[in-house]
Amino acid sequence: MKLSPLSVGLFGALVALAGPDHLPLGGLPVMVGKASADESGKQGxxxxxxxxxxxxxxPSAxxxxxxxxxxxxxxxxxxELFIARHGDDPLAEKARTELKQLAR
Incomplete structure (x- = not known):
């Protein structure tokens, strides 16, 4: 039986799609296989x-x-940097008070 160029091209495309970064024909994805192998070798x-x-x-801490x-x-x-970063925080009010005392 002689294969037509179209059949050969389709088969080539299928093999290319089943390359190392895709699913092997009839198998698990490559990373799943590696993960399973890694887990099976661990103790515990x-x-x-x-x-x-x-x-x-x-965040408050x-x-x-x-x-x-x-x-x-x-x-x-x-x-001033603290107030700019945390202007809505209650501690910003304390920082503003201390800033006013520094100005005196």
Whole structure:
């Protein structure tokens, strides 16, 4: 049986689409296969679990630390920078008060 050029071209396109970054013919995606191989070699049986991500930090604690740093510097620039970054925060009012005392 002789193959027509169209049949050969379609077969070539199919092989190209099933390349290393796509699904192998009749198999799992390449990354799934690698992940399964990686998990099977680990000790402790953590297959299927996502890696642990640390909890997000409390934004108010970060603002309070920044306020304390600006207050320790005791400069007009540091307090103005804090007010510019956190103008709506209650600590910005304290920074404004300290800024007025520096002007005296």
């Amino acid at each position: 049986g953590t297959a299927g679990r996502a890696p642990s991500v640390p909890m997000a930090r409390d 970060a603002v309070a630390e920044e306020y304390e740093a600006a207050r320790r510097q005791g400069t007009r620039e540091a307090l």
